[in-house]
Amino acid sequence: MGRMTPVAAYDEFADAYTAENETSLMNAYYERPATLALAGDVAGRRILDAGCGSGPLFAALRERGAVVTGFDQSAAMVEHARRRLGADADLRVADLADPLPFADDAFDDVVASLVLHYLRDWEPTLAEFRRVLKTGGRLIASVNHPFMNNLIHRRTGPRPDYFESYTWTDEFELHGQTARMTFWHKPLHAMTDAFTAAGFRISVISEPHPMPEARELFPDDFHLLDTFPSFLFFALEAG
Template sequence: MKQKIIDAYARLSLDYEKNVDTESGFNAFYERPAMLEQLPENMTGLTALDAGCAAGWYTEQLLNRGASVTAIDLNAEMIAATQRRVGENAAVLVHDLNTPLPFPDESFHHIVSSLTLHYIEDLSLPFREFQRILKPGGQLLFSVHHPFMEFTLFQRPDYFTHEWLLDVWNKKEAGRVEMAIFRRPLQEIVNRTTQFFTLERLIEPQPVPEFLEKLPDSAKSYERLMTHPHFLIIRASKPQ
């Protein structure tokens, strides 16, 4: 499945670079505002890892808040897009979160992982590494697909099953793209998180009003997101 994900995001890289920031309500006006609320506005003097950086939007936001940022992604095309966005202002490299991270112990104050961990089958692998490279008291902030959304949208017969799903995305630049996603119940996400970190907040976001203002043709999606969870955000910390 990893190669399918790499190939899919290679095709999607132009969409993420050109369109997602303004035309994807699910990203721009739903997940991102809720994630940013959980980060300090002033991150001067802090180190941050963008784990699964895609085209570098979060990398740029972390830089704008004053952090010293490192960004990693599995896909080389996404890394190139991030480099075009931030230049030499961040350290940017290709890396697979299924393997040990190339950073010393206690390197980062913050780790941000946006809509990435649902592409990984065994969460204990990245979480163990995140715990290792976070400083004591450091924060892990991540978003994933909400298990309820996957269970209902894909009409699965058993909520508690752990399984790979195939979804089809239709994008302006890439056209039809088949994406592999790993599904697991909510208790698995929470229990894996608390195995390594202290859970601080569990957030089921709702879209901000700009969603409807900027994308009036997406009123049906806006109304659904106001009443049905689609993404899940977790903020956790490494014990002091």
């Protein structure tokens, strides 16, 4: 199998990814709790879940009192989200790289959970996030940690230049199904430069630990994640 676009890949393994995301160490005990912690008290806030997948983060934000709208490029993932969230959930199929189908100043927060690293050029997407956010609104984003990218490559082949942007493809198992996804690496300074150029002020850069209860649930994998970050988290304010 060659490289696949995110929409083709997620359409192909939507069922397996949805099942994995529910209970996995990386999602259920690491990325999602960290994103929700950065979001804090969201009661009454209008939130855009950009790249919502099958909707677990949408559901968690809604349970905390937020008014949530979600979109994803993969129609198969949006269908999973509809089954989870109900027919009345505000869900759409839309491409993160295209102009967003929302009005200016429509949201208090945008949550972009593990999606920006699929894009070569962040500028148009960040400009759209800024447009749909109210002034003072927040962008909460998580991405592959650039240091982890280099650690992976050091184990599997020649180490690339950290300071360059480049694509890399990861292969992993999801409930017995092999998935291949291609990501864009960016050094940390390129990420922060893109955020500030788009009109965001960086409030928090976070490298959290997994949830402590994951130690007993995932004894073989917990230690690495607890001592070396896989994801990098940002909380940003729209100026």
